[in-house]
Amino acid sequence: MIPKSRLPTSCAQQHTGHSRRSALQAGAIGILGLGMNHLAGLRQATASEGSRPSGKAKSCIFIFLSGGLSQHDSFDMKPNAPDNIRGEFKPIATKTPGLQICEHLPKLAQRSHLWSLCRSLTHGSNEHSAAHHIMLTGHSDLPTGFSPNNPSRSDHASIAAIAGYAMRSKQQNNLPPSVVLPERLVHSSGRVIPGQHAGAMGPQHDPWMIEASPFHNTSYGAFPEYGFDHQDRGKPDSRLFQAPQLSLPDGLGMQSVHGRLALLDSLNRQRENLASYAQVENFDRLRQGAVSLLTESAVHQALDVTHADDKHLDRYGRNSFGWSLLMARRLVGAGVSLVQVNLGNDETWDTHGNAFPHLKNNLFPPTDQALSALLDDLNSTGELDETLVVVAGEFGRAPQITWLEKHYKLPGRDHWGAVQSVLFAGGGIRGGNVIGKSDAQGAYPAQQPVKPENFAATLYDAMGIPATAAWHDAENRPHHIYSGEPIAGLF
Structure with missing residues (x-):
């Protein structure tokens, strides 16, 4: 718990009595006929007032590489290491003198002046579900009772949920402040991966899920152009990328808008009905977000990415990676504060075997193309200065190349939480910069180790969330948002 002296004035007031403003707000609840369940939203608005740092980013696109x-084999190559460590790929020069990355990321290499790397992020887990929770929440510790098979309301809140809570008051619209797309991360067994939701903050703060990519338990990658199966089991993949399929946070009283809205006329019907309904019903800000998601014309355009003009589709790619990053770019342009983009379903990047052909042929080409197009788009309009772009996974891969012949035709690398590389761009990030260093085998940090807490704090700080910010639970107890300092030297 944070000492009262470290809380923003508006937060500390909640423990010293009710202000005139909060009394007026409480009275308005009865006048508008809303109800006590809306006090959480009002408390949230009050808590977010007060001084903020001068973070440049108005929005953030958090690209998550599950697996x-x-x-x-990407951003921290070891060409002088032994054969069983360095792998099959060769490094190439980037636009930044002395900085090299993988030969199969040529477009990003040409744009190194726009991004920076942290090569020393480290945590202690080599298990997928635990590591997802660690990186998606920015907490190295696991909560009491953590289960890799069952997300719980005792879990830590995700970065997406925290950012959505803290950034709401900065928005000039009623759109959801935080969105996750194009799918939830679901294991091949069907269990939902923990760390994606608001956890202890409660379901009313869950990020909005735009589910445009149907679940498939054996196919991965950027379908339909670059889809693949890790173990070449030959099961057909006939998925269609259709947006939007909205999964709204619980407790908003708008369950009727659940389900796939595949056709434009269906969207229009929803828009007309909701707009009419909104004229006679008093919606709080949380419910209004649900209405806005369906009624704003800018959101319609943002979600309808598969029918974008040829110029955009050719640049981003006609696949789930390209469509997802184009959707994210449009949503932040429409005013959404944070968009988490899962590039591939759960464990897409889990290259235990067949690693080199899958990276070379299926994963790097659509990622290199779509991410480069996103950076170009934001840079050309000047929005990159105000949009933080981050690329990370739940962990890195082991130094030694291994071969699980029972499951794979070719070798790969195992899980490795001890070190990974993270890419940052925009939002005041200094381009062409490298923070931290791994050892000669790429196994452990050798300089400036960075924890998930620092990673999360970097996102919060860049977005202007104050270091003293807190969220409040159902008993009105404050919980400090920051658990570490931002990564030094990035900005």
Whole structure:
């Protein structure tokens, strides 16, 4: 718990009595016929007032690579290491003198002046579900009672949920402040991966899920162009990328808008009905977000990415990676504060075997193309200065190449929480910069180790969330948002 002296004035007031403003707000609840369940939203608005740091980013696109990107084969290559460590790929020069990355990321290499790397992020888990929770929440510790098979309301809140809570008052619209797309992360067994939701903050603060990519338990990657199966089991993948399929946070009283809204005329019907309904019903800000998501024309355009013009589709790619990053770019343009983009379903980047052909042919091409197009778009309009772009996974990959012949035709690398590389761009990030260093084998940090707490704090700080910010639970107890300092040297 934070000492009262460290809380923003508006937060500390909640423990010293009710202000005139909060009394007026409480009275308005009865006048508007809303009800006590809306006090949480009012408390949230009050708590977010007060001084803020001068973070440049108005929005953030958090690109998550579920499964774990191999640092050796992407952004932290070890060409002088032994054969069983350095791998099959060769490094190439970037636009930044002395900085090299993988030969199969040529577009990003040409744009190194726009991004920076942290090569020393580290945590202690090599298990997928625990590591997802660690990186998606920014907490190295696991909560009491943590279960890898069952997300719980005792879990830590996700970065997306925290940012959505803290950034709401900065928005000039009623759109959801935080969105996750194009799918939830679901294991091949069907269990939902922990760390994606608001956890202890409560379901009313869950990020909004835009589920445009149907679940498939054996196919991964950027379908339909670059879809693949890790173990080549030959099961057909006939998925369609259709947006939007909205999964709204619980407790908003708008369950009727659940379900797939595949056609534009269906969207229009929803828009007309909701707009009419909103004229005769008093919606609080949380419910109004649900209405706005369906009624704003800018949101319609943002979600309808598969029908974008050829120029955009050719640049981003006609696949789930390209469509997802184009959707994210449009949503932040429409005013959403944070968009988490899952590039591939759960464990897409889990390259235990067949690693080198899958990275070379299926994963790097659509990622290199779509991420480069996103950076170009934001840079050309000047929005990159106000949009933080981050790329990370739940962990890195092991130094030694291994071969699980029972499951894979070719070798790969195992899980490795001890070090991974993270890419940052925009939002005041200094381009062409490298923070931290791994050892000669790419196994452990050798300089400036960075924890998930520092990673989360960097996102919060860049977005202007004050270091003293807190969220409040149902008993009105404050919980400090920051658990570490921002990564030094990035900005």
